[in-house]
Amino acid sequence: MSRPYAEVIGDPIAHSKSPLIHRFWLDRLKIEADYRATHVAADALGVYFDERRRDRDWRGCNITVPHKEAALMHVPDPGGIRQTIGAINTVFRDETGELAGTNTDAAGFWSPISALDLRDKPVAVVGAGGAARAVLFALARVGVGEVTILNRTPLKGAGLLAGFGLKGKVLPLDGPLPPAALLVNASTLGMTGQPPLHLDLGPLPDDAIVYDIVYSPLQTGLLQDADARGLDTIDGLEMLIGQAALAFELFFDAEPPRQHDDELRELLAR
Structure with missing residues (x-):
C-alpha cells in the first residue's frame, strides 16, 4: 500500500540529515508518511520533476546543492522568488495539486x-x-x-x-x-x-x-x-532545522513538534 512521501534531492545527497529530521517529526506526530533522500544529477532535474508531478503520493521535496538556482527553471514560481532571492530550496503541491517553488532557507x-x-x-x-x-x-x-x-x-x-x-x-x-x-x-x-x-x-x-x-x-x-x-x-543545525520546519508544514499540513528540538539535535549530532 502506497503512502505519502516527500524527499530531499541533491548531488551529492548521502550527507543529508533532512530524512532524520522529517522522520523524527512524522514519528512524533504519528503521521503515516515517509521522507527520503534521492540523488538527482543536474542533467536529470527536468525528468525528476516531470515524474514527481505525476506521482500523487509525492508531497514535495527539499533541494540542496547544486540545484537551488536551476530548479527555478522546472517549477512554477508563484511567490516571485526568482526576482527576490533567486533560488528555491522547497517544492510542494499547492491547494490545487500543482507544483510550486519557494524558499525556506532565508x-x-x-x-x-x-x-x-x-x-x-x-x-x-x-x-x-x-x-x-x-x-x-x-x-x-x-x-x-x-x-x-x-x-x-x-x-x-x-x-x-x-x-x-x-x-x-x-x-x-x-x-x-x-x-x-x-x-x-x-x-x-x-x-x-x-x-x-x-x-x-x-x-x-x-x-x-x-x-x-x-x-x-x-x-x-x-x-x-x-x-x-x-x-x-x-552551527548548521540551527538553519537546517528552521528551514525544515517550514517545509514540513507545506508537505504534511502539520506543525512540527518543536518542543522536542533538544532531542532532535542530540540525534542529529551523533
Whole structure:
C-alpha cells in the first residue's frame, strides 16, 4: 500500500540529515508518511520533476546543492522568488495539486539570530551560491551595514551585492576579513568531502558571531577556530532545522513538534 512521501534531492545527497529530521517529526506526530533522500544529477532535474508531478503520493521535496538556482527553471514560481532571492530550496503541491517553488532557507537562517541588532553593522559572507542568496536576502531585509563577500568568482559576488541593494565589496577566498559583527559561511567549504575553509579570524572583534551553515561535520574547522578565539558560534543545525520546519508544514499540513528540538539535535549530532 502506497503512502505519502516527500524527499530531499541533491548531488551529492548521502550527507543529508533532512530524512532524520522529517522522520523524527512524522514519528512524533504519528503521521503515516515517509521522507527520503534521492540523488538527482543536474542533467536529470527536468525528468525528476516531470515524474514527481505525476506521482500523487509525492508531497514535495527539499533541494540542496547544486540545484537551488536551476530548479527555478522546472517549477512554477508563484511567490516571485526568482526576482527576490533567486533560488528555491522547497517544492510542494499547492491547494490545487500543482507544483510550486519557494524558499525556506532565508527564514531558517534568520531564526537563530533574529534577536540581534545588525542594523548598519558590517557583515562578511563566504560564498555566492543558492544558500548565499537566501542569507543575503535576509540580511538586506534588516538593513545591515557594509557586506563583504568572499568568493572564488568576484564578478558573481558583485552581482549579488547589486541585486540585493547591499553596499560592500567582494574579495577572493583568501582575502582579509573585515571587522565584521557577523561572519557567515554560506558555501560548501568545510563540508565533509569538500575542501576546508581557511580564514584568519584575527580581524573580527571579540563580540563577533561566527555562523557556519555547514552541518556535516557539525563542528566545522571554522567553528573550531572561532571557539579557539572565544567567539560565539552558531552551527548548521540551527538553519537546517528552521528551514525544515517550514517545509514540513507545506508537505504534511502539520506543525512540527518543536518542543522536542533538544532531542532532535542530540540525534542529529551523533
